[in-house]
Amino acid sequence: xxxxxSREASRPATSGRLRAWxxxxxxxxxxxxxxxxxxxxxxxxxxxxxxxxxxxxxAAASMxxxxxxxxxxxxxxxxxxxxxxxxxAKLGFIFxxxxxxxxxxxxxxxLLTRRGR
Numbered sequence: 001x002x003x004x005x006s007r008e009a010s011r012p013a014t015s016g017r018l019r020a021w022x023x024x025x026x027x028x029x030x031x032x033x034x035x036x037x038x039x040x041x042x043x044x045x046x047x048x049x050x051x052x053x054x055x056x057x058x059a060a061a062s063m064x065x066x067x068x069x070x071x072x073x074x075x076x077x078x079x080x081x082x083x084x085x086x087x088x089a090k091l092g093f094i095f096x097x098x099x100x101x102x103x104x105x106x107x108x109x110x111l112l113t114r115r116g117r
Contacts, residue, residue, distance in 0.1 A: 015064040022064075025072035026057035032079035036091055049095050053079070056102035067109035071102050 033053045037046035057075060060068035075098055081087065082094045 018066065018069055019061055019064050022057070022061040022069045022072045025069065025076045026054060026061060029057055029072065029076045029079050030054050032076065032083045033095060036079065036083040036095070052099050053095060056099045056106055060102065060106050063106065063109065063113075065109060065113060068106070071105050071109075075099070075102055 030050050030053055033050050034046060037049060040046050053075070057072050060071045062068075078094065078098050082091055087094060
């Protein structure tokens with residue numbers, strides 16, 4: 001068995017695990033967003049924030065790159081701090097800026113990946 005064959009055979013399993021972990025972190029981030037918005041009287045606003053948070057994380061999950069998991073885990077950590085800790089900024093600001101920063105990080109990772117080919 002050649003080393004190239006074994007590396008190629010393990011790649012789909014690794015990308016599947018990476019995607020699963022990224023989706024799990026994305027789901028946790030959306031759940032934390034809903035939890036943080038539990039006292040808001042507008043269910044539609046909470047739903048819009050959940051969708052806004054989910055979109056860049058789902059895009060990251062489609063990348064199957066380690067950078068995608070890093071974006072999802074970093075987002076989840078920030079949202080956990082905002083939901084359970086003492087947020088350093090207004091909650092709305094955190095849940096607006098972090099997904100935008102996620103889009104920038106995903107775009108940068110995609111560009112770097114394409115340059116590497």
